[in-house]
Amino acid sequence: MHQDRIFENLKEEVDVIVIYNRGEPVVDLNFFYVTGLVAGGIFEGSYAIVTPENVKVLTSLLEETSAKKGKNEVYIFRTGKEREELLRKIVGDAKRIGLNFDTLTVRDFEKIKEVLGEREYINVSSAIMDARKVKSEEEINIMREAAKIASEVADSIPDFLHEGMREYELAAKIVYEMLRRGAEDVAFTTIAAFGENAAEPHYTAGARKLKRGDFVLCDFGARYHRYNSDITRTFVFGRASEMQKDIYYTVLEAQRMGIELIKAGVNGKEVDAKVHEFIDSTKYRGRMTHSTGHGLGLAVHDHVGLSRMLDVPLKDGMVVTVEPGIYIPGFGGVRIEDDVVVRKDGHEVLTSAKKEELIEVS
Ligand SMILES: [Mn+2]
Structure with a gap:
Protein backbone atom coordinates (compact mmCIF):
# COMPACT_ATOMS: atom_id res chain seq x y z
CA MET A 1 0.00 0.00 0.00
CA VAL A 134 1.02 12.08 -5.11
CA LYS A 135 -1.91 9.82 -5.91
CA SER A 136 -1.65 6.22 -7.07
CA GLU A 137 -3.58 5.16 -10.18
CA GLU A 138 -5.99 3.39 -7.85
CA GLU A 139 -6.69 6.63 -6.01
CA ILE A 140 -7.01 8.52 -9.29
CA ASN A 141 -9.60 6.00 -10.47
CA ILE A 142 -11.68 6.69 -7.37
CA MET A 143 -11.32 10.44 -7.93
CA ARG A 144 -12.34 9.97 -11.55
CA GLU A 145 -15.63 8.50 -10.32
CA ALA A 146 -16.14 11.41 -7.87
CA ALA A 147 -15.43 13.83 -10.74
CA LYS A 148 -17.82 12.02 -13.07
CA ILE A 149 -20.69 12.30 -10.60
CA ALA A 150 -20.12 16.04 -10.13
CA SER A 151 -19.71 16.62 -13.89
CA GLU A 152 -22.99 14.90 -14.74
CA VAL A 153 -24.80 17.02 -12.17
CA ALA A 154 -23.12 20.21 -13.43
CA ASP A 155 -24.34 19.45 -16.95
CA SER A 156 -27.90 19.02 -15.63
CA ILE A 157 -28.07 22.33 -13.74
CA PRO A 158 -29.66 24.28 -16.64
CA ASP A 159 -32.62 21.87 -16.47
CA PHE A 160 -33.10 22.54 -12.75
CA LEU A 161 -33.48 26.32 -13.07
CA HIS A 162 -36.80 28.14 -13.02
CA GLU A 163 -37.72 31.72 -12.34
CA GLY A 164 -38.40 32.49 -8.68
CA MET A 165 -36.63 29.44 -7.27
CA ARG A 166 -34.41 30.08 -4.28
CA GLU A 167 -30.69 29.42 -4.05
CA TYR A 168 -31.16 26.78 -1.37
CA GLU A 169 -33.66 24.90 -3.54
CA LEU A 170 -31.01 24.66 -6.24
CA ALA A 171 -28.37 23.61 -3.69
CA ALA A 172 -30.72 20.87 -2.42
CA LYS A 173 -31.32 19.61 -5.95
CA ILE A 174 -27.57 19.48 -6.67
CA VAL A 175 -26.93 17.51 -3.47
CA TYR A 176 -29.79 15.11 -4.20
CA GLU A 177 -28.58 14.50 -7.75
CA MET A 178 -25.05 13.71 -6.54
CA LEU A 179 -26.27 11.23 -3.94
CA ARG A 180 -28.64 9.67 -6.45
CA ARG A 181 -25.64 9.01 -8.70
CA GLY A 182 -23.71 7.18 -6.01
CA ALA A 183 -21.88 9.89 -4.07
CA GLU A 184 -21.71 8.81 -0.42
CA ASP A 185 -21.75 12.43 0.67
CA VAL A 186 -21.04 15.93 -0.52
CA ALA A 187 -17.42 17.07 -0.52
CA PHE A 188 -18.37 20.39 1.15
CA THR A 189 -21.35 22.72 1.58
CA THR A 190 -22.81 23.37 -1.86
CA ILE A 191 -22.57 26.90 -3.20
CA ALA A 192 -25.49 28.14 -5.28
CA ALA A 193 -25.25 31.91 -5.81
CA PHE A 194 -27.60 34.03 -7.92
CA GLY A 195 -26.94 37.47 -9.34
CA GLU A 196 -24.87 39.77 -7.12
CA ASN A 197 -24.24 36.89 -4.66
CA ALA A 198 -21.94 35.31 -7.26
CA ALA A 199 -19.46 38.06 -6.39
CA GLU A 200 -18.72 36.37 -3.04
CA PRO A 201 -16.30 33.49 -3.64
CA HIS A 202 -17.31 31.62 -0.47
CA TYR A 203 -21.02 32.44 -0.40
CA THR A 204 -23.11 29.29 0.25
CA ALA A 205 -26.85 29.51 -0.51
CA GLY A 206 -29.65 31.68 0.81
CA ALA A 207 -33.21 32.77 0.11
CA ARG A 208 -32.39 34.91 -2.95
CA LYS A 209 -34.86 34.20 -5.77
CA LEU A 210 -33.76 33.59 -9.33
CA LYS A 211 -34.49 36.41 -11.77
CA ARG A 212 -33.96 36.78 -15.51
CA GLY A 213 -30.51 38.08 -16.27
CA ASP A 214 -28.91 36.59 -13.13
CA PHE A 215 -25.61 34.84 -13.02
CA VAL A 216 -25.97 31.35 -11.53
CA LEU A 217 -22.72 30.20 -9.94
CA CYS A 218 -22.60 26.66 -8.56
CA ASP A 219 -19.56 25.24 -6.76
CA PHE A 220 -19.89 21.74 -5.35
CA GLY A 221 -18.30 18.33 -5.19
CA ALA A 222 -19.04 14.68 -4.62
CA ARG A 223 -17.37 12.44 -2.07
CA TYR A 224 -16.87 8.92 -3.31
CA HIS A 225 -14.95 6.30 -1.33
CA ARG A 226 -13.76 9.19 0.83
CA TYR A 227 -12.12 11.05 -2.07
CA ASN A 228 -13.48 14.38 -3.25
CA SER A 229 -14.23 16.19 -6.46
CA ASP A 230 -14.67 19.95 -6.73
CA ILE A 231 -16.26 21.69 -9.70
CA THR A 232 -17.64 25.15 -10.46
CA ARG A 233 -19.80 26.18 -13.38
CA THR A 234 -21.41 29.56 -14.01
CA PHE A 235 -24.50 30.13 -16.18
CA VAL A 236 -26.78 33.03 -16.98
CA PHE A 237 -30.53 32.62 -16.47
CA GLY A 238 -32.07 34.30 -19.51
CA ARG A 239 -30.08 36.39 -21.96
CA ALA A 240 -26.55 37.33 -20.96
CA SER A 241 -25.43 40.96 -21.15
CA GLU A 242 -22.25 41.90 -23.03
CA MET A 243 -20.48 42.41 -19.72
CA GLN A 244 -21.53 38.99 -18.41
CA LYS A 245 -20.24 37.39 -21.60
CA ASP A 246 -17.00 39.34 -21.42
CA ILE A 247 -16.35 38.27 -17.81
CA TYR A 248 -17.19 34.65 -18.63
CA TYR A 249 -14.88 34.35 -21.60
CA THR A 250 -12.07 36.14 -19.75
CA VAL A 251 -12.29 33.58 -16.93
CA LEU A 252 -12.55 30.72 -19.43
CA GLU A 253 -9.39 31.93 -21.19
CA ALA A 254 -7.56 32.29 -17.84
CA GLN A 255 -8.57 28.75 -16.94
CA ARG A 256 -7.53 27.36 -20.33
CA MET A 257 -4.11 29.01 -19.90
CA GLY A 258 -3.76 27.69 -16.35
CA ILE A 259 -4.63 24.10 -17.29
CA GLU A 260 -2.34 24.24 -20.31
CA LEU A 261 0.64 25.06 -18.07
CA ILE A 262 0.16 22.08 -15.79
CA LYS A 263 2.84 19.46 -16.11
CA ALA A 264 5.23 17.63 -13.77
CA GLY A 265 8.25 19.79 -13.00
CA VAL A 266 6.39 23.09 -13.31
CA ASN A 267 5.97 25.06 -10.08
CA GLY A 268 2.39 25.70 -8.92
CA LYS A 269 3.56 29.20 -8.12
CA GLU A 270 4.23 29.96 -11.80
CA VAL A 271 0.79 28.73 -12.85
CA ASP A 272 -0.93 31.04 -10.37
CA ALA A 273 1.31 33.97 -11.31
CA LYS A 274 0.52 33.54 -15.03
CA VAL A 275 -3.23 33.27 -14.44
CA HIS A 276 -3.23 36.42 -12.29
CA GLU A 277 -1.02 38.23 -14.78
CA PHE A 278 -3.54 37.46 -17.52
CA ILE A 279 -6.56 38.63 -15.52
CA ASP A 280 -4.69 41.72 -14.38
CA SER A 281 -3.94 42.56 -18.02
CA THR A 282 -7.69 42.90 -18.71
CA LYS A 283 -10.12 45.48 -17.36
CA TYR A 284 -10.77 43.12 -14.45
CA ARG A 285 -7.43 43.87 -12.85
CA GLY A 286 -7.42 42.90 -9.16
CA ARG A 287 -10.81 41.15 -9.41
CA MET A 288 -9.47 37.65 -8.93
CA THR A 289 -9.22 37.64 -5.17
CA HIS A 290 -7.91 34.13 -4.52
CA SER A 291 -5.24 31.78 -5.76
CA THR A 292 -5.76 29.58 -8.81
CA GLY A 293 -6.20 26.22 -7.12
CA HIS A 294 -5.56 23.75 -4.34
CA GLY A 295 -4.60 20.12 -3.96
CA LEU A 296 -7.52 17.70 -3.89
CA GLY A 297 -7.89 14.21 -2.44
CA LEU A 298 -9.11 12.76 0.85
CA ALA A 299 -9.51 16.38 1.94
CA VAL A 300 -11.08 19.05 -0.27
CA HIS A 301 -8.17 21.34 0.51
CA ASP A 302 -5.71 18.47 0.61
CA HIS A 303 -2.55 20.54 0.32
CA VAL A 304 -1.41 23.81 -1.21
CA GLY A 305 -1.50 23.67 -4.98
CA LEU A 306 -1.38 26.71 -7.21
CA SER A 307 -0.54 29.80 -5.21
CA ARG A 308 2.02 32.49 -6.02
CA MET A 309 2.89 32.71 -2.31
CA LEU A 310 4.03 29.09 -2.08
CA ASP A 311 6.55 26.85 -3.73
CA VAL A 312 4.87 23.68 -4.95
CA PRO A 313 6.81 21.70 -7.54
CA LEU A 314 4.13 19.75 -9.38
CA LYS A 315 4.66 16.00 -9.49
CA ASP A 316 3.25 13.22 -11.63
CA GLY A 317 0.05 12.04 -9.89
CA MET A 318 -0.81 15.20 -7.96
CA VAL A 319 -4.40 16.37 -8.34
CA VAL A 320 -5.10 20.10 -8.25
CA THR A 321 -8.07 22.32 -8.98
CA VAL A 322 -7.80 25.11 -11.53
CA GLU A 323 -10.40 27.71 -10.64
CA PRO A 324 -9.86 31.28 -11.70
CA GLY A 325 -12.67 33.75 -11.06
CA ILE A 326 -13.61 37.39 -11.51
CA TYR A 327 -15.79 39.05 -8.88
CA ILE A 328 -17.51 42.44 -9.20
CA PRO A 329 -19.19 43.44 -5.92
CA GLY A 330 -22.84 44.35 -6.41
CA PHE A 331 -22.86 42.89 -9.92
CA GLY A 332 -21.86 39.24 -9.70
CA GLY A 333 -19.03 36.97 -10.66
CA VAL A 334 -17.83 34.02 -12.65
CA ARG A 335 -15.70 31.09 -11.58
CA ILE A 336 -14.90 28.02 -13.63
CA GLU A 337 -13.25 25.11 -11.87
CA ASP A 338 -11.97 21.71 -12.93
CA ASP A 339 -9.93 18.94 -11.29
CA VAL A 340 -6.64 18.22 -13.01
CA VAL A 341 -4.13 15.37 -12.61
CA VAL A 342 -0.52 16.37 -13.10
CA ARG A 343 1.20 14.01 -15.54
CA LYS A 344 4.81 13.50 -16.56
CA ASP A 345 4.27 15.09 -19.93
CA GLY A 346 1.22 17.23 -19.27
CA HIS A 347 -2.07 16.75 -17.47
CA GLU A 348 -5.41 14.98 -17.44
CA VAL A 349 -8.65 16.79 -16.65
CA LEU A 350 -10.96 14.63 -14.51
CA THR A 351 -14.08 16.80 -14.59
CA SER A 352 -15.84 16.96 -17.93
CA ALA A 353 -18.90 19.26 -17.68
CA LYS A 354 -19.50 21.61 -20.61
CA LYS A 355 -18.03 25.10 -20.39
CA GLU A 356 -16.84 26.13 -23.86
CA GLU A 357 -19.89 28.35 -24.44
CA LEU A 358 -21.62 30.48 -21.81
CA ILE A 359 -24.94 28.71 -21.35
CA GLU A 360 -27.91 31.11 -21.39
CA VAL A 361 -30.77 29.20 -19.80
CA SER A 362 -34.12 30.07 -21.30
MN1 LIG B 1 -12.08 24.40 -5.16
Whole structure:
Protein backbone atom coordinates (compact mmCIF):
# COMPACT_ATOMS: atom_id res chain seq x y z
CA MET A 1 0.00 0.00 0.00
CA HIS A 2 1.19 3.54 0.69
CA GLN A 3 3.54 2.89 3.58
CA ASP A 4 6.63 2.50 1.37
CA ARG A 5 6.41 6.09 0.22
CA ILE A 6 5.70 7.38 3.72
CA PHE A 7 8.83 5.70 5.11
CA GLU A 8 10.89 6.96 2.15
CA ASN A 9 9.76 10.51 2.91
CA LEU A 10 10.80 10.43 6.57
CA LYS A 11 13.39 12.99 7.56
CA GLU A 12 13.98 11.25 10.88
CA GLU A 13 13.90 7.48 11.14
CA VAL A 14 11.08 5.83 13.10
CA ASP A 15 10.40 2.16 13.91
CA VAL A 16 6.64 2.39 13.66
CA ILE A 17 3.95 4.95 12.87
CA VAL A 18 0.87 5.03 15.07
CA ILE A 19 -2.19 6.81 13.67
CA TYR A 20 -5.13 7.39 15.97
CA ASN A 21 -8.55 8.17 14.51
CA ARG A 22 -10.66 9.69 17.28
CA GLY A 23 -13.64 10.19 14.93
CA GLU A 24 -15.86 13.24 14.45
CA PRO A 25 -14.94 16.02 14.86
CA VAL A 26 -11.29 14.91 14.87
CA VAL A 27 -11.10 12.49 11.96
CA ASP A 28 -7.56 11.57 10.95
CA LEU A 29 -7.77 11.07 7.18
CA ASN A 30 -4.35 9.45 7.36
CA PHE A 31 -6.00 6.48 9.04
CA PHE A 32 -8.00 5.87 5.85
CA TYR A 33 -4.99 6.64 3.66
CA VAL A 34 -2.67 4.10 5.28
CA THR A 35 -5.28 1.37 5.70
CA GLY A 36 -7.03 1.86 2.35
CA LEU A 37 -10.34 1.38 4.22
CA VAL A 38 -12.22 3.88 2.10
CA ALA A 39 -15.29 1.89 1.06
CA GLY A 40 -17.12 1.84 4.41
CA GLY A 41 -16.68 2.05 8.16
CA ILE A 42 -16.13 5.03 10.44
CA PHE A 43 -13.44 3.55 12.69
CA GLU A 44 -13.94 5.74 15.72
CA GLY A 45 -11.33 5.29 18.42
CA SER A 46 -9.23 3.09 16.13
CA TYR A 47 -5.51 2.82 15.55
CA ALA A 48 -3.47 2.04 12.48
CA ILE A 49 0.00 0.73 13.30
CA VAL A 50 2.26 1.11 10.30
CA THR A 51 5.69 -0.35 9.52
CA PRO A 52 7.41 -0.61 6.13
CA GLU A 53 6.26 -4.26 6.05
CA ASN A 54 2.60 -3.96 6.93
CA VAL A 55 -0.34 -2.09 8.40
CA LYS A 56 -2.25 -3.36 11.40
CA VAL A 57 -5.70 -2.10 12.31
CA LEU A 58 -6.82 -2.02 15.92
CA THR A 59 -10.54 -1.37 16.06
CA SER A 60 -13.70 -2.11 17.99
CA LEU A 61 -16.05 -5.04 17.55
CA LEU A 62 -18.61 -2.92 15.74
CA GLU A 63 -16.14 -2.21 12.92
CA GLU A 64 -14.90 -5.80 12.59
CA THR A 65 -16.79 -6.59 9.38
CA SER A 66 -15.75 -3.32 7.72
CA ALA A 67 -12.13 -3.72 8.85
CA LYS A 68 -11.84 -7.23 7.46
CA LYS A 69 -12.74 -6.03 3.97
CA GLY A 70 -9.29 -4.45 3.81
CA LYS A 71 -5.89 -5.99 3.27
CA ASN A 72 -4.57 -5.29 6.76
CA GLU A 73 -4.12 -7.49 9.80
CA VAL A 74 -7.08 -6.77 12.08
CA TYR A 75 -7.12 -6.74 15.88
CA ILE A 76 -10.41 -6.31 17.71
CA PHE A 77 -10.84 -4.83 21.17
CA ARG A 78 -13.94 -5.05 23.34
CA THR A 79 -12.94 -2.69 26.14
CA GLY A 80 -10.66 0.29 26.58
CA LYS A 81 -8.31 -1.83 28.61
CA GLU A 82 -8.10 -4.42 25.85
CA ARG A 83 -7.36 -1.70 23.34
CA GLU A 84 -4.44 -0.47 25.46
CA GLU A 85 -3.04 -3.96 25.92
CA LEU A 86 -3.27 -4.73 22.22
CA LEU A 87 -1.65 -1.42 21.27
CA ARG A 88 1.26 -2.14 23.61
CA LYS A 89 1.57 -5.65 22.19
CA ILE A 90 1.46 -4.59 18.52
CA VAL A 91 3.95 -1.74 18.99
CA GLY A 92 6.23 -4.17 20.85
CA ASP A 93 9.65 -2.83 21.71
CA ALA A 94 9.76 -0.19 18.99
CA LYS A 95 11.67 2.75 20.39
CA ARG A 96 10.90 5.51 17.92
CA ILE A 97 7.22 6.13 17.40
CA GLY A 98 5.96 8.33 14.57
CA LEU A 99 2.75 10.29 15.18
CA ASN A 100 0.65 12.71 13.17
CA PHE A 101 0.83 15.96 15.13
CA ASP A 102 -1.39 17.71 12.58
CA THR A 103 -4.47 15.93 13.88
CA LEU A 104 -3.66 14.15 17.16
CA THR A 105 -5.16 16.07 20.09
CA VAL A 106 -3.02 16.85 23.12
CA ARG A 107 -5.29 14.62 25.16
CA ASP A 108 -4.86 11.64 22.85
CA PHE A 109 -1.10 12.20 22.75
CA GLU A 110 -1.01 12.11 26.55
CA LYS A 111 -3.01 8.88 26.41
CA ILE A 112 -0.60 7.25 23.95
CA LYS A 113 2.35 8.24 26.15
CA GLU A 114 0.58 6.78 29.16
CA VAL A 115 -0.02 3.48 27.35
CA LEU A 116 3.35 3.13 25.61
CA GLY A 117 5.53 4.79 28.21
CA GLU A 118 9.06 6.15 27.80
CA ARG A 119 9.85 6.16 24.09
CA GLU A 120 10.80 8.71 21.49
CA TYR A 121 7.79 10.38 19.84
CA ILE A 122 8.42 11.96 16.46
CA ASN A 123 6.12 14.04 14.29
CA VAL A 124 5.76 12.38 10.87
CA SER A 125 2.84 14.44 9.56
CA SER A 126 4.72 15.98 6.64
CA ALA A 127 6.08 12.61 5.45
CA ILE A 128 2.51 11.31 5.28
CA MET A 129 1.20 14.47 3.63
CA ASP A 130 3.97 14.37 1.02
CA ALA A 131 2.96 10.81 0.20
CA ARG A 132 -0.72 11.76 0.05
CA LYS A 133 -0.05 14.55 -2.44
CA VAL A 134 1.02 12.08 -5.11
CA LYS A 135 -1.91 9.82 -5.91
CA SER A 136 -1.65 6.22 -7.07
CA GLU A 137 -3.58 5.16 -10.18
CA GLU A 138 -5.99 3.39 -7.85
CA GLU A 139 -6.69 6.63 -6.01
CA ILE A 140 -7.01 8.52 -9.29
CA ASN A 141 -9.60 6.00 -10.47
CA ILE A 142 -11.68 6.69 -7.37
CA MET A 143 -11.32 10.44 -7.93
CA ARG A 144 -12.34 9.97 -11.55
CA GLU A 145 -15.63 8.50 -10.32
CA ALA A 146 -16.14 11.41 -7.87
CA ALA A 147 -15.43 13.83 -10.74
CA LYS A 148 -17.82 12.02 -13.07
CA ILE A 149 -20.69 12.30 -10.60
CA ALA A 150 -20.12 16.04 -10.13
CA SER A 151 -19.71 16.62 -13.89
CA GLU A 152 -22.99 14.90 -14.74
CA VAL A 153 -24.80 17.02 -12.17
CA ALA A 154 -23.12 20.21 -13.43
CA ASP A 155 -24.34 19.45 -16.95
CA SER A 156 -27.90 19.02 -15.63
CA ILE A 157 -28.07 22.33 -13.74
CA PRO A 158 -29.66 24.28 -16.64
CA ASP A 159 -32.62 21.87 -16.47
CA PHE A 160 -33.10 22.54 -12.75
CA LEU A 161 -33.48 26.32 -13.07
CA HIS A 162 -36.80 28.14 -13.02
CA GLU A 163 -37.72 31.72 -12.34
CA GLY A 164 -38.40 32.49 -8.68
CA MET A 165 -36.63 29.44 -7.27
CA ARG A 166 -34.41 30.08 -4.28
CA GLU A 167 -30.69 29.42 -4.05
CA TYR A 168 -31.16 26.78 -1.37
CA GLU A 169 -33.66 24.90 -3.54
CA LEU A 170 -31.01 24.66 -6.24
CA ALA A 171 -28.37 23.61 -3.69
CA ALA A 172 -30.72 20.87 -2.42
CA LYS A 173 -31.32 19.61 -5.95
CA ILE A 174 -27.57 19.48 -6.67
CA VAL A 175 -26.93 17.51 -3.47
CA TYR A 176 -29.79 15.11 -4.20
CA GLU A 177 -28.58 14.50 -7.75
CA MET A 178 -25.05 13.71 -6.54
CA LEU A 179 -26.27 11.23 -3.94
CA ARG A 180 -28.64 9.67 -6.45
CA ARG A 181 -25.64 9.01 -8.70
CA GLY A 182 -23.71 7.18 -6.01
CA ALA A 183 -21.88 9.89 -4.07
CA GLU A 184 -21.71 8.81 -0.42
CA ASP A 185 -21.75 12.43 0.67
CA VAL A 186 -21.04 15.93 -0.52
CA ALA A 187 -17.42 17.07 -0.52
CA PHE A 188 -18.37 20.39 1.15
CA THR A 189 -21.35 22.72 1.58
CA THR A 190 -22.81 23.37 -1.86
CA ILE A 191 -22.57 26.90 -3.20
CA ALA A 192 -25.49 28.14 -5.28
CA ALA A 193 -25.25 31.91 -5.81
CA PHE A 194 -27.60 34.03 -7.92
CA GLY A 195 -26.94 37.47 -9.34
CA GLU A 196 -24.87 39.77 -7.12
CA ASN A 197 -24.24 36.89 -4.66
CA ALA A 198 -21.94 35.31 -7.26
CA ALA A 199 -19.46 38.06 -6.39
CA GLU A 200 -18.72 36.37 -3.04
CA PRO A 201 -16.30 33.49 -3.64
CA HIS A 202 -17.31 31.62 -0.47
CA TYR A 203 -21.02 32.44 -0.40
CA THR A 204 -23.11 29.29 0.25
CA ALA A 205 -26.85 29.51 -0.51
CA GLY A 206 -29.65 31.68 0.81
CA ALA A 207 -33.21 32.77 0.11
CA ARG A 208 -32.39 34.91 -2.95
CA LYS A 209 -34.86 34.20 -5.77
CA LEU A 210 -33.76 33.59 -9.33
CA LYS A 211 -34.49 36.41 -11.77
CA ARG A 212 -33.96 36.78 -15.51
CA GLY A 213 -30.51 38.08 -16.27
CA ASP A 214 -28.91 36.59 -13.13
CA PHE A 215 -25.61 34.84 -13.02
CA VAL A 216 -25.97 31.35 -11.53
CA LEU A 217 -22.72 30.20 -9.94
CA CYS A 218 -22.60 26.66 -8.56
CA ASP A 219 -19.56 25.24 -6.76
CA PHE A 220 -19.89 21.74 -5.35
CA GLY A 221 -18.30 18.33 -5.19
CA ALA A 222 -19.04 14.68 -4.62
CA ARG A 223 -17.37 12.44 -2.07
CA TYR A 224 -16.87 8.92 -3.31
CA HIS A 225 -14.95 6.30 -1.33
CA ARG A 226 -13.76 9.19 0.83
CA TYR A 227 -12.12 11.05 -2.07
CA ASN A 228 -13.48 14.38 -3.25
CA SER A 229 -14.23 16.19 -6.46
CA ASP A 230 -14.67 19.95 -6.73
CA ILE A 231 -16.26 21.69 -9.70
CA THR A 232 -17.64 25.15 -10.46
CA ARG A 233 -19.80 26.18 -13.38
CA THR A 234 -21.41 29.56 -14.01
CA PHE A 235 -24.50 30.13 -16.18
CA VAL A 236 -26.78 33.03 -16.98
CA PHE A 237 -30.53 32.62 -16.47
CA GLY A 238 -32.07 34.30 -19.51
CA ARG A 239 -30.08 36.39 -21.96
CA ALA A 240 -26.55 37.33 -20.96
CA SER A 241 -25.43 40.96 -21.15
CA GLU A 242 -22.25 41.90 -23.03
CA MET A 243 -20.48 42.41 -19.72
CA GLN A 244 -21.53 38.99 -18.41
CA LYS A 245 -20.24 37.39 -21.60
CA ASP A 246 -17.00 39.34 -21.42
CA ILE A 247 -16.35 38.27 -17.81
CA TYR A 248 -17.19 34.65 -18.63
CA TYR A 249 -14.88 34.35 -21.60
CA THR A 250 -12.07 36.14 -19.75
CA VAL A 251 -12.29 33.58 -16.93
CA LEU A 252 -12.55 30.72 -19.43
CA GLU A 253 -9.39 31.93 -21.19
CA ALA A 254 -7.56 32.29 -17.84
CA GLN A 255 -8.57 28.75 -16.94
CA ARG A 256 -7.53 27.36 -20.33
CA MET A 257 -4.11 29.01 -19.90
CA GLY A 258 -3.76 27.69 -16.35
CA ILE A 259 -4.63 24.10 -17.29
CA GLU A 260 -2.34 24.24 -20.31
CA LEU A 261 0.64 25.06 -18.07
CA ILE A 262 0.16 22.08 -15.79
CA LYS A 263 2.84 19.46 -16.11
CA ALA A 264 5.23 17.63 -13.77
CA GLY A 265 8.25 19.79 -13.00
CA VAL A 266 6.39 23.09 -13.31
CA ASN A 267 5.97 25.06 -10.08
CA GLY A 268 2.39 25.70 -8.92
CA LYS A 269 3.56 29.20 -8.12
CA GLU A 270 4.23 29.96 -11.80
CA VAL A 271 0.79 28.73 -12.85
CA ASP A 272 -0.93 31.04 -10.37
CA ALA A 273 1.31 33.97 -11.31
CA LYS A 274 0.52 33.54 -15.03
CA VAL A 275 -3.23 33.27 -14.44
CA HIS A 276 -3.23 36.42 -12.29
CA GLU A 277 -1.02 38.23 -14.78
CA PHE A 278 -3.54 37.46 -17.52
CA ILE A 279 -6.56 38.63 -15.52
CA ASP A 280 -4.69 41.72 -14.38
CA SER A 281 -3.94 42.56 -18.02
CA THR A 282 -7.69 42.90 -18.71
CA LYS A 283 -10.12 45.48 -17.36
CA TYR A 284 -10.77 43.12 -14.45
CA ARG A 285 -7.43 43.87 -12.85
CA GLY A 286 -7.42 42.90 -9.16
CA ARG A 287 -10.81 41.15 -9.41
CA MET A 288 -9.47 37.65 -8.93
CA THR A 289 -9.22 37.64 -5.17
CA HIS A 290 -7.91 34.13 -4.52
CA SER A 291 -5.24 31.78 -5.76
CA THR A 292 -5.76 29.58 -8.81
CA GLY A 293 -6.20 26.22 -7.12
CA HIS A 294 -5.56 23.75 -4.34
CA GLY A 295 -4.60 20.12 -3.96
CA LEU A 296 -7.52 17.70 -3.89
CA GLY A 297 -7.89 14.21 -2.44
CA LEU A 298 -9.11 12.76 0.85
CA ALA A 299 -9.51 16.38 1.94
CA VAL A 300 -11.08 19.05 -0.27
CA HIS A 301 -8.17 21.34 0.51
CA ASP A 302 -5.71 18.47 0.61
CA HIS A 303 -2.55 20.54 0.32
CA VAL A 304 -1.41 23.81 -1.21
CA GLY A 305 -1.50 23.67 -4.98
CA LEU A 306 -1.38 26.71 -7.21
CA SER A 307 -0.54 29.80 -5.21
CA ARG A 308 2.02 32.49 -6.02
CA MET A 309 2.89 32.71 -2.31
CA LEU A 310 4.03 29.09 -2.08
CA ASP A 311 6.55 26.85 -3.73
CA VAL A 312 4.87 23.68 -4.95
CA PRO A 313 6.81 21.70 -7.54
CA LEU A 314 4.13 19.75 -9.38
CA LYS A 315 4.66 16.00 -9.49
CA ASP A 316 3.25 13.22 -11.63
CA GLY A 317 0.05 12.04 -9.89
CA MET A 318 -0.81 15.20 -7.96
CA VAL A 319 -4.40 16.37 -8.34
CA VAL A 320 -5.10 20.10 -8.25
CA THR A 321 -8.07 22.32 -8.98
CA VAL A 322 -7.80 25.11 -11.53
CA GLU A 323 -10.40 27.71 -10.64
CA PRO A 324 -9.86 31.28 -11.70
CA GLY A 325 -12.67 33.75 -11.06
CA ILE A 326 -13.61 37.39 -11.51
CA TYR A 327 -15.79 39.05 -8.88
CA ILE A 328 -17.51 42.44 -9.20
CA PRO A 329 -19.19 43.44 -5.92
CA GLY A 330 -22.84 44.35 -6.41
CA PHE A 331 -22.86 42.89 -9.92
CA GLY A 332 -21.86 39.24 -9.70
CA GLY A 333 -19.03 36.97 -10.66
CA VAL A 334 -17.83 34.02 -12.65
CA ARG A 335 -15.70 31.09 -11.58
CA ILE A 336 -14.90 28.02 -13.63
CA GLU A 337 -13.25 25.11 -11.87
CA ASP A 338 -11.97 21.71 -12.93
CA ASP A 339 -9.93 18.94 -11.29
CA VAL A 340 -6.64 18.22 -13.01
CA VAL A 341 -4.13 15.37 -12.61
CA VAL A 342 -0.52 16.37 -13.10
CA ARG A 343 1.20 14.01 -15.54
CA LYS A 344 4.81 13.50 -16.56
CA ASP A 345 4.27 15.09 -19.93
CA GLY A 346 1.22 17.23 -19.27
CA HIS A 347 -2.07 16.75 -17.47
CA GLU A 348 -5.41 14.98 -17.44
CA VAL A 349 -8.65 16.79 -16.65
CA LEU A 350 -10.96 14.63 -14.51
CA THR A 351 -14.08 16.80 -14.59
CA SER A 352 -15.84 16.96 -17.93
CA ALA A 353 -18.90 19.26 -17.68
CA LYS A 354 -19.50 21.61 -20.61
CA LYS A 355 -18.03 25.10 -20.39
CA GLU A 356 -16.84 26.13 -23.86
CA GLU A 357 -19.89 28.35 -24.44
CA LEU A 358 -21.62 30.48 -21.81
CA ILE A 359 -24.94 28.71 -21.35
CA GLU A 360 -27.91 31.11 -21.39
CA VAL A 361 -30.77 29.20 -19.80
CA SER A 362 -34.12 30.07 -21.30
MN1 LIG B 1 -12.08 24.40 -5.16
